Amino acid sequence: MNLSLLSRYAFFVSCVLFTLVSLAFLQHQWLWPFTLLGAALSLIGINDLLQTPQAVRRNYPILGNIRYLVEGIRPEIRQYLLEGDGDKLPFSRAQRSLVYARAKNQGADKAFGTLLDVYQDGYEFIGHSMRPAAPADPESFRVTIGGPQCRQPYSASLFNISAMSFGSLSANAIRALNQGAKLGNFAHDTGEGSISPYHREHGGDLIWEIGSGYFGCRDQNGHFDGERFAEQARSPQVRMIEIKLSQGAKPGHGGILPKHKVTAEISATRGVPMGQDCVSPARHSAFSTPIELLQFIASLRELSGGKPVGFKLCLGHPWEFMGIAKAMLETGILPDFIVVDGKEGGTGAAPLEFTDHLGVPMREGLLFVHNTLVGVNLRDKIRLGASGKIVSAFDIACVLAIGADWANAARGFMFAIGCIQSQSCHTNKCPTGVATQDPQRQRALVVEDKAQRVHNFHRNTLEALAEMLAAAGLEHPAQLDARHLVRRMSATEIKLFAQQHVFLKPGELLGEAIAGEFYARMWQMARADSFEAAQA
Numbered sequence: 001m002n003l004s005l006l007s008r009y010a011f012f013v014s015c016v017l018f019t020l021v022s023l024a025f026l027q028h029q030w031l032w033p034f035t036l037l038g039a040a041l042s043l044i045g046i047n048d049l050l051q052t053p054q055a056v057r058r059n060y061p062i063l064g065n066i067r068y069l070v071e072g073i074r075p076e077i078r079q080y081l082l083e084g085d086g087d088k089l090p091f092s093r094a095q096r097s098l099v100y101a102r103a104k105n106q107g108a109d110k111a112f113g114t115l116l117d118v119y120q121d122g123y124e125f126i127g128h129s130m131r132p133a134a135p136a137d138p139e140s141f142r143v144t145i146g147g148p149q150c151r152q153p154y155s156a157s158l159f160n161i162s163a164m165s166f167g168s169l170s171a172n173a174i175r176a177l178n179q180g181a182k183l184g185n186f187a188h189d190t191g192e193g194s195i196s197p198y199h200r201e202h203g204g205d206l207i208w209e210i211g212s213g214y215f216g217c218r219d220q221n222g223h224f225d226g227e228r229f230a231e232q233a234r235s236p237q238v239r240m241i242e243i244k245l246s247q248g249a250k251p252g253h254g255g256i257l258p259k260h261k262v263t264a265e266i267s268a269t270r271g272v273p274m275g276q277d278c279v280s281p282a283r284h285s286a287f288s289t290p291i292e293l294l295q296f297i298a299s300l301r302e303l304s305g306g307k308p309v310g311f312k313l314c315l316g317h318p319w320e321f322m323g324i325a326k327a328m329l330e331t332g333i334l335p336d337f338i339v340v341d342g343k344e345g346g347t348g349a350a351p352l353e354f355t356d357h358l359g360v361p362m363r364e365g366l367l368f369v370h371n372t373l374v375g376v377n378l379r380d381k382i383r384l385g386a387s388g389k390i391v392s393a394f395d396i397a398c399v400l401a402i403g404a405d406w407a408n409a410a411r412g413f414m415f416a417i418g419c420i421q422s423q424s425c426h427t428n429k430c431p432t433g434v435a436t437q438d439p440q441r442q443r444a445l446v447v448e449d450k451a452q453r454v455h456n457f458h459r460n461t462l463e464a465l466a467e468m469l470a471a472a473g474l475e476h477p478a479q480l481d482a483r484h485l486v487r488r489m490s491a492t493e494i495k496l497f498a499q500q501h502v503f504l505k506p507g508e509l510l511g512e513a514i515a516g517e518f519y520a521r522m523w524q525m526a527r528a529d530s531f532e533a534a535q536a
Contacts (some may be wrong), residue, residue, distance in 0.1 A: 005440045012061040013217055055418045055432040058444035067420070095391050096415050102460035103416040103453035121374035123488040129473025136475050139185075139461035143405045145240060147336045147381045149298075151306025154205075157186035159396060159462055161454075162387045162408035163209045163244070163312070165193025167257050167278070168425065170442035172450075173434045176417045178204040179447060180454025189408065192255070192280060195232055196269045199509050202451075206237050209312070210300075211244040212254065213271035213280040224286045225301055233304035240337070241300050242260055243293075243311040245284075248345025248388050249361040251314040255347070258524035261437050289392075290320075290327035290528050298333045309384075310337035314345070315365030318518075319533045322526030325376050325509075330528045334381055334457060338373075339408065342388025346411050358435045361401060362388035365484040367501055369404030371519065375509030390530040391415075393464035400477050401485045401497055416457040417450040 002253055006013075019038035022031055045061035048054075057064035094115075101108040116123060144155025161181060167172045174196060179203035181188040189207040190199055194216025199206055210217065210229075217229035233241060246252060257278035263459070267274045287293045293311070301309045315321060328334055342362020360368075366386050373379040386399040387408035396407045411419070418432040425435040433445035469477060472484055482497035502516045514520040525533040 008060055011063055012042070015041040015045060015062065016164060016303075052446035055444035055446075056420065058446075059431055059433065059441055070234075081142040085419050088247075093121070096421065098392060099412050099415040099457060101289050102464075103457040105456050105460070108460075108464075111357055114174075117379065119488070119491055121488055121490055124394075124398065125486050126221075126468060126472050127444055127486055128471045131473055133470045133473050133475045135466040135470040136462075138459065138466050141462055141477055142467070144385060145310075145337050145383045145405075146308045147334050147383075148300065149334060150308050150336050152308070153336075154187075154308055156239075156406060157184070157458075157462075158465075159407045159458055160187040160207070160385075160406065160408050161189055161413050162410035163189040163191040163207075163247070164410050164414070165191030166196035166198060166269060166489045167193045167261060167437070168435060170430075170433055170436050170445065171196070171265070172442045172445040172447050173196045173414075174198040174483075175201055175447045176246070176445065176450035177413060177454055178202050178206075179451035180413075180416075180458070181205060182511050183451060183455040184458045186458055187239060189242065191465075193257075193266070194269050194271075195235075195238070196265065200237060203237060205239045207240045208238050209242045209243050209244050211280050212282070212284045213244065213270070213272075213278070214286070215280075222281075222285075226299070229300070230303040233300070233307065238304070240305065240310070241304055242337075242339065243284075243297065243300070243309070245311050245313040246316065246341070246359070247312070247347065248314045248343050248359060248362070249347035250339040250350035250354040251280055251316055253350065253354055253358075255280040258371040258426065258428075263437050266437070273403045289530050291331055293324060294331050294333040297335050301336075308336035310335040310339065312341055312385075312387075313341035313365075314341045314343055315360040317533070318368060318522040318532075319525040319527075321369060321530060322372055322509075322522050324529055325378070326370050326526050327528040328378060329376060334378065337383040337385060338369060338387040339387060340369050340404075342386075345388040362386060363399070366399060366404055367402050369501070371504040372509065374506055375504040375514075377507045377521070378480065393468055396461070396465055397468060397477075398485060399478060400480045401482050402501065410460075413454055413457065416453045418445060451535070 015038050015071040019035060019042050022038060024036040025031055041062055048061035048064060051057060056067050075501060128300065140160040142155050143158060143422045144153050145156050149257060155524060161177055175198050178188050178199055179202035182202045187205045187207050190209050192209050192211030192213060192215060195206065199334055213222065214224045216232055219225045219226050248323040259275060259277045262274055262278050264274060270278060272278045287296045297309050343359030344361055344364060370384060373382055384403055384404045385406050385408055390396060390407050391412040399407050417434055420432055422431055425429055428436050428438055429439060432438040433442035434467060436442055436462045470478065485497045486494055487497065487500060504515060504519065508514055509523050527534050
């Protein structure tokens with residue numbers, strides 16, 4: 001028994017030992033109440049170890065019940081103790097409660113109206129119709145991904161699991177996510193950690209993310225290996241290929257999996273040695289210009305047998321993305337999809353300055369990418385996904401209204417499998433077994449139970465979206481646009497999303513007159529042959 005396990009079970013073991021020892025001294029009547037208390041606590045601990053729904057209790061028998069006792073009285077004390085300005089976690093407790101409720105098939109309704117300040121700057125809402133529509137079937141909320149150069153298009157759900165790697169997440173977490181995706185017929189992004197055996201156990205649809213480390217398709221020097229890529233990419237379970245240019249929480253930084261989390265399984269899955277930090281470089285070695293990026297996309301599409309290939313990025317320098325758009329026009333090579341991540345996106349660990357101050361927020365990045373593709377007459381040929389703190393049906397509606405075709409979520413699905421946001425992902429001591437490689441800790445996460453919760457969260461969120469759209473008089477998410485959502489700008493002014501943003505017209509970047517000086521200047525600076533800016 002290791003020290004970590006001993007420390008977590010110390011109180012439970014102490015109760016059991018005390019009960020056994022005190023039974024030998026029952027002739028002392030004064031000891032009976034303490035013996036009964038020890039026996040009761042021991043039974044609670046045994047029940048905690050055997051039950052499956054609550055991972056904290058399995059990892060911390062007896063003591064873990066304190067969390068759920070506090071959770072039980074939270075509605076009464078929330079306003080004074082648990083909410084308010086002091087809650088600085090990446091997601092509020094209200095958001096986590098929404099996910100937990102939907103994952104457990106519990107009602108998310110609440111009494112007494114909203115706790116939000118509807119007169120605060122930034123408050124957003126959807127306008128409803130005088131003639132609501134009948135709610136659509138959420139199972140019809142799908143989008144076909146695969147442009148004219150794709151031979152195996154994929155019908156994706158409107159809501160999918162965003163990139164989270166095996167290595168960052170435990171084997172049981174990956175199993176639960178993928179089984180949930182299989183149950184709900186939606187996609188599971190592998191993250192850049194490659195395709196592990198645990199991704200394959202339940203057969204859920206995979207989006208294989210390939211980062212700068214080329215894990216799962218690299219040679220001994222860490223460079224891209226086409227043969228190894230083709231071997232995995234042609235698996236029927238792999239439905240799309242996603243090149244990660246950057247991620248929201250640390251764009252331009254690269255990533256690292258500490259050596260103490262690099263197990264033999266991770267080493268085999270990623271093709272990296274044990275005993276060393278597993279490093280994802282900040283930049284790719286397979287391409288260095290926009291044209292070379294598109295040539296790499298064409299190569300991956302051919303090697304995969306014609307499956308959809310695209311890329312994910314957190315927008316940085318605007319002229320760089322416009323350079324990619326110019327390269328599309330010059331080469332005729334198109335990605336099948338683009339996923340726009342926001343700088344508000346999450347990660348296991350990142351420098352504080354990167355988390356707080358680097359990269360473009362998701363909505364601004366999404367709108368820019370959408371506008372650029374519209375402006376070069378390519379928007380109808382390329383699908384757009386969005387990710388970055390998307391949890392609720394309203395979050396999905398917001399990104400659809402400004403240009404996305406579908407949405408991805410990471411932490412929402414992490415909450416569904418039991419994450420309590422302890423922010424210990426990088427320590428290998430996750431209390432719920434979600435983000436750890438410790439086999440004893442991840443044992444607490446029961447796959448079958450959590451997989452059902454993943455399925456429930458996905459289904460209930462899309463049902464909520466269907467109800468919101470129906471209230472707005474809409475029958476399908478494709479009808480949603482920037483006219484339907486509203487934002488408070490000040491105490492005396494509200495604006496439709498359509499009034500807040502510049503929306504380019506089809507082909508506008510190809511003509512002489514471009515709406516807005518910003519888009520005109522960025523287009524002038526963009527280069528197809530280099531990510532460096534031309535002289536404006």
